[in-house]
Amino acid sequence: MEEVCARFVSQKISKARWRPLPAAALQPPDLFATGSWDNEDNRISIWSVGDVGSAGLNGEYQGEPQLLCDIRHNGDVMDMQFLDQERIVVGSSTGSVTVFRHHQNNQTLSASHRWENAHYHADQYTACGGAACTGVICNNPEIVTVGEDGRINLYRADQKDAVRTIDNADSSTLHAVTFLRTTEILTVNSIGQLKIWDFRQQRNEPAQIFSLTGDRVPLHCVDRHPNQQHIVATGGQDGMLSIWDIRQGTMPVSLLNAHEAEMWEVHFHPSNPDHLFTCSEDGSLWHWDTSTDVSEKPSFLHQGGRSTAYFSHSTINQSVVSAWLSNDPTKDRMEITNLIPNQTLSVNTLDVLGPCLVYGTDAEAIYVNRQLFA
Amino acid sequence: MSSLQTGVFLKQVSEDLFQILPPCRNHPSCLTDTSPVVPGADPARTQLCFEWGPAEMLLCETLFGRRGGERRGAPGGSAGPAPTGCGVAGGGDGAPGPSRVFVVRRDQDIYMETLRKLFNESHGIFVGLQRCEEERAARARNAQLVQVSKNYRSVIRACMEDMHQAAISARDSALHSQYSIQVSILSAMELIWNLCEILFVEAAPAGPLLLRLLDWVQLHICDVDNMVREVLGSENPSKHKLFWNVVDIFVLQGRMDEARHLLSKEAIANPTSMNMYKILDDLMKKMPVPSLGNTQTLTEMELKWQHWHEECQRYLQDGTFASNSHMESICKILLGDENAILEKKELMTTWYHFLVTRLLYSHPTVKPMELRFYAQSSMDMFLGEESNPEPLDTILMAAFEFELHQVIKECSVALSNWWFVAHLTDLLDHCKLLQSHNLYFGSNMREFLLLEYASGLFSHHSLWQLGVDYFDHCPEYGRVYLELHIERIPLNTEQKALKVLRICEQRQMHEQVRSICKIMAMKALRNNRLGSALSWSIRAKDAAFATLISDRFLKDYCERGYFSDLDLIDNLGPSMLLSDRLTFLGKYREFHRLYGEKRFSEAARLLLMLMTAHIAPCSFWMTLLTDALPLLEQKEVIFSAEQTYELMRCLEDLTARKLDKQKFQDDDVETMKVEMLRLALARNLARVIVKEGTLEGS
DSSP, X not given: OXXXXXXXXXXXXXXXXXXXXXXXXXXXXXXXXXXXXXXSSEEEEEEEOOOGGGGOSOGGGTTOOEEEEEEEESSOEEEEEESSSSEEEEEETTSOEEEEEEETTTTEEEEEXXXXXXXXXXXXXXXXXXXXXXXXXXXXXXXXXXXXXXXXXXXXXXXXXXXXXXXXXOSSOEEEEEESSSSEEEXXXXXXXXXXXXXXXXXXXXXXXXXOSSSOOOEEEEEEOSSOTTEEEEEETTSOEEEEETTSOSSOSEEEOOOSSOEEEEEEOSSOTTEEEEEETTSOEEEEEOOOOTTTSOTTOOOTTSOEEEOOOOOSOOSSXXXXXXXXXXXXXXXXXXXXXXXXXXXXXXXXXXXXEEEEETTSEEEEESOTTO | OOTTXXXXXXXXXXXXXXHHSOOOSSOGGGGOSSOOOOTTOOTTTSOEEEEEOSSEEEEEEOSOOOOSOOOOOOOSOSOSSOOOOOOOOOSOSSSSOOOOEEEEESOGGGGOTTTHHHHHHHHHHHHHHHHSOSOSOHHHXXXXXXXXXXXXXXXXXXXXXXXHHHHHHOOSHHHHHHHHHHHHHHHHHHHHHHHXXXXXXXXXXXXXXXXXXXXXXXXXXXXXXXXXXXXHHSSSGGGSTTHHHHHHHHHHTTOHHHHHHHHHHHHHHOGGGHHHHHHHHHHHHHOOOOOSSSSSOHHHHHHHHHHHHXXXXXXXXXXXXXXXXXXXXXXXXXXXXXXXXXXXXXXXXXXXXXXXXXHHHHOTTOOGGGHHHHHHHHHHHHHTTTSOOOHHHHHHHHHHTTOHHHHHHHHHHHSSOSHHHHHHHHHHHHTTOSTTOOOSSSSOHHHHHHXXXXXXXXXXXXXXXXXXXXXXXXXXXXXXXXXHHHTTSOOOSHHHHHHHHHHHHHTTOHHHHHHHHHHHHHHHHHTTOHHHHHHHHHHTTOHHHHHHHHHHHHHXXXXXXXXXXXXXXXXXXXXXXXXXXXXXXXXXXXXXXXXHTTOXXXXXXXXXXXXXXXXXXXXXXXXXXXXXXXXXTSSSOXXXXXXXXHHHHHHHHHHHHHHHHOOOTTHHHHHHHHHHHHHHHHHHHHHHHHHHHHHHHO
């Protein structure tokens, strides 16, 4: 992968997120934010990948991410989401949730709002202290956070108090959250359950519970198909990728053996959802591609150097049923590529937007690939 | 991080200290004699004692009195940015014998922000080197090792570049000097590494050896580059006052083409002495150089050299260059005249430059083993008697003498980090150069140094993850070190715990897995997160703890009358079998579910089974029997006669057991319960006998 630019940043990266593009924007994303963990002094940083043209005279540094600004963050950055073009919501291991504003005119960051002790153990006012906020999801102006305390908070940006709090929503740790629809969210927890919560219901009970059978393998990440909202992907502690159809059944439609250790993040490509990306503690980052159709590519195609696996192939059209749901191995084909050949330390985070991929590792490096589909 | 934390490292333990401390194990750093004292610790005033720990040393003041010696002058002291020793003081300054504890760290460089890039990038190279398979052809293997060595060096250079930029942009002068010091340390490291690469890793033979050494000098003597740039950048280089200096530099470094290029400019400016320039140019052009490939043999080369040498000699003797002192001295240099070369001392700046220039013009086919003689004499000639060799000189000299162990030892003493020696030693070990050597402690030198380095990493709040792979590649003690260190990682979030747990699980460190899960379970329990606590103990397969938590669940149920964390208990699955109590918890909850779903007969069967199979703890039987009451009172008969007898026996067992032990505490309630149960059982029995009788009869 020659197009990948790396930069060592002297801090372990826990989250990396592209800044969302304004509607109707055609150019690729050029700015991303990262958060660090396990440092005495953790930071939120904004990086620019600039355009190649203006990179200047020192040709060898072209495309390497440049630091625009950064700010201290109290505690490990556990999760991070852009609320809009300027604001970033960050969940901390101390239990607080902070909204940072990126001032683009003078390239500075400032904390614009903070919910202290959004997540906490036992009593908010005793010394028990905060519980880590493990997941944040935004749907401007709404912000949902989940934490190790099994609590779900619904905030509205710039509103001081929580709009809705579900205490003890889960008896185990909630690891991640995502929006299903505007009023419904999905959470995954450490006993292998996927739950749907509906904020229209006043009861503090999940609307629906799905679970892995048997082994109760903890789930660490969740993402929803951008167009077909009933398709949900989750990643587990054993590195397994599960695809769920939340319209039917309580078990995953398919379980795909993937990484050798915890899968930390899973993302459907936002505009090209036949592609899926996962990263893991074992130091790998996989690109799952279901778009390859036999009619387009011959099945004997082998790309040298890449570790590519073909699951199966077919000529049956897949336009009606999403390729992700057809669990019949003879029906479709999936091409899987490991994008990192010799990685050793964990890839904690990844984000895809347009043709660009960014990922951050425990080896204190961030990587940007700007020609994902080249 | 503890409040005791200081940034002091071992180098700062004074020699005074080591006089009162028993001799430590053969620690390279102990040999240093220029070490400042731990700030704040005064061995002259109070007796100090110490305790080795993983990566850290505890130093404390004891109550033993002074040892009579007068206070020594504060040695070297807190020059530079040495962090202050942070003691935990008891009592004020005036009070006699305030006892303080110092934490002394070994490896201060670990805490340099800019060096983290070096640690992380070299970690990747290190792991790659360990992975590459041994069974390759010797030649390919060697090329591979040279490549690895070059990768290490490029990481050092990149880091140096960053540090240089940081030094330039630093506004604070203290910070600036700190960065500048680091730049010079890094550049010295690269210099040493490069020489080791030429001599040990690549093991260049006679001929190519000289070319490599020339490259080495050209790469590292960059003080003169500015002068060259200035002259070449001027409008008329040949008129510049430093013109001849630059020509000399080129000649001394063997950069003939560049020297000739400059000279040709001068020649154009002086048409009268054109002939003289032409002759010199011709000599420089014809100078034979060893070839890198195998195109010529050494003898061939030596013959050509002899011939060329004589030609130079001839021109010098017939006074061709007599009219121009500059050109005459160049010709003398070409002849390898030591005095002529030494005259250019300022242009060479270092003795090893002198050595290489001397070799170039007098012994171009020097063999590796002959280097030591030339090196020693060059150093003596260059430095003269007046100055002592500095640590860097000693290290390079040891390298020229092929004293590998001496190189590593001197580096350990002189450099402020373990990174360099650990990685260099590992590389040399892969070149199979260190195998004969054994230490009288630990396993071998490579492992010893790797362990030290990795221990340093583990003492860092964030770099500990890198240390794991280093320990993995220490066959003898790596595992023990890892076990000791990994248990001491603070676990502030579950995610971090999971990462540590993964490390332990991958290495089958069951004891550590158990301990981490237990810590996390205890934490969760303290925070009243029973569900989480149970998950952690299930993961650790910790039956005792699972029992404890199950009891908490049951106790909560008895108090509140409903179960918390149903989502967990309903989904226990096979993990229910971990402990008897957990099994009971799961089954009892199942009973409630069946009852809630009005599947009474199944519920009844389960309830009875819980008691007869002794799954339920005895203390819980009364609750179970009370649970049976509503089933007994249902309109339709649920318990069969057989089952009713069983229930009655359970009740009698229970009361008999209780009577044995003691009288009922709250007699009234308990007796009433028992009476009610007996009544219900009797009525049920009556109903069921009638029902079963009629069924049989019909």
